Amino acid sequence: MTNHKQQARSAIVMGATSGIGYEVAKLLAGRNWRVGVAGRRKDLLEKMVAETEGIVAYEVIDVTHAQATDGLHRLMERLGGMDLYFHSSGIGYQNTALEAEKELSTIETNCLGMARMVGEAFRYFEMHQETAAQLAVISSIARTKGLGAAPAYSASKRFTSHYLECLCQLARIKGLRHLHITDIRPGFVKTPLIEGSNFPMQLQAGQVAADIVDALEKRKAVVTINWMYRLLVFFWQLIPRYLWTRMRIS
Numbered sequence: 092m093t094n095h096k097q098q099a100r101s102a103i104v105m106g107a108t109s110g111i112g113y114e115v116a117k118l119l120a121g122r123n124w125r126v127g128v129a130g131r132r133k134d135l136l137e138k139m140v141a142e143t144e145g146i147v148a149y150e151v152i153d154v155t156h157a158q159a160t161d162g163l164h165r166l167m168e169r170l171g172g173m174d175l176y177f178h179s180s181g182i183g184y185q186n187t188a189l190e191a192e193k194e195l196s197t198i199e200t201n202c203l204g205m206a207r208m209v210g211e212a213f214r215y216f217e218m219h220q221e222t223a224a225q226l227a228v229i230s231s232i233a234r235t236k237g238l239g240a241a242p243a244y245s246a247s248k249r250f251t252s253h254y255l256e257c258l259c260q261l262a263r264i265k266g267l268r269h270l271h272i273t274d275i276r277p278g279f280v281k282t283p284l285i286e287g288s289n290f291p292m293q294l295q296a297g298q299v300a301a302d303i304v305d306a307l308e309k310r311k312a313v314v315t316i317n318w319m320y321r322l323l324v325f326f327w328q329l330i331p332r333y334l335w336t337r338m339r340i341s
């Protein structure tokens with residue numbers, strides 16, 4: 092057993108090269124976490140480590156690769172352990188043409204890749220029960236109802252959310268009282284993911300990251316960001332399927 096628990100808490104941010112993950116990694120580093128970052132773009136990861144005090148290590152990881160979990164373990168070793176696993180990696184498309192490549196790559200990244208990495212983090216935390224541990228994943232308000240304009244994305248976010256609910260119960264079954272699991276559901280956020288779109292009510296990534304870190308500190312199980320979207324989701328989920336599938340939303 093390692094003695095890493097005597098050091099500053101360690102966080103790994105998967106999908107830290109841009110958008111929400113980038114902002115969360117910087118915020119955690121500013122709050123005395125030792126942060127390890129990962130994603131596919133090596134130059135951006137190198138830059139983050141060089142420029143941000145507290146971001147101390149990186150690993151190039153593509154979550155769609157079967158060996159991606161080896162990279163996670165290398166990063167954990169460099170940090171001397173892991174107290175928080177934060178999963179922000181994700182892709183998505185508006186895909187009314189239902190192009191197969193877009194649908195399948197979304198499922199590969201957001202479902203298979205997510206389950207691969209989150210599963211490994213869960214198993215790690217099961218093996219290391221000395222102190223509190225946190226596992227957090229960004230799903231989306233797109234999970235609320237099936238979106239005809241973005242089928243794979245919407246369904247992948249439902250999958251993510253449902254998967255986390257399963258892991259919450261599994262943690263109870265296994266008596267893992269030290270492990271806190273958080274499902275983060277943001278509304279539209281101004282990041283490269285939705286660049287060029289004209290979606291309304293776009294939130295700033297920095298503010299969303301601050302709300303996320305706040306939710307992590309409070310160990311919330313589910314958080315919808317922000318209050319406007321909480322209100323929207325409340326009414327949105329009341330729409331019956333019969334009516335929803337007849338609405339032309341794009």
Ligand SMILES: NC(=O)c1ccc[n+]([C@@H]2O[C@H](COP(=O)([O-])OP(=O)(O)OC[C@H]3O[C@@H](n4cnc5c(N)ncnc54)[C@H](OP(=O)(O)O)[C@@H]3O)[C@@H](O)[C@H]2O)c1
Pocket residue numbers: 105106107108109110111112129130131132152153154155179180181182183200204229230231232276277278279280281282283284285
């Ligand atoms: N923006 C929104 O409106 C919004 C709303 C709700 C939820 N979300 C969710 O928030 C998460 C972050 O998205 P974002 O808005 O911050 O978008 P973003 O700026 O495009 O960031 C996506 C991140 O995912 C990483 N990534 C993508 N594919 C990957 C792969 N195969 N392996 C490892 N990392 C991968 C990217 O890094 P590399 O390219 O370097 O690999 C990047 O760091 C996503 O799950 C997204 O679905 C976004």
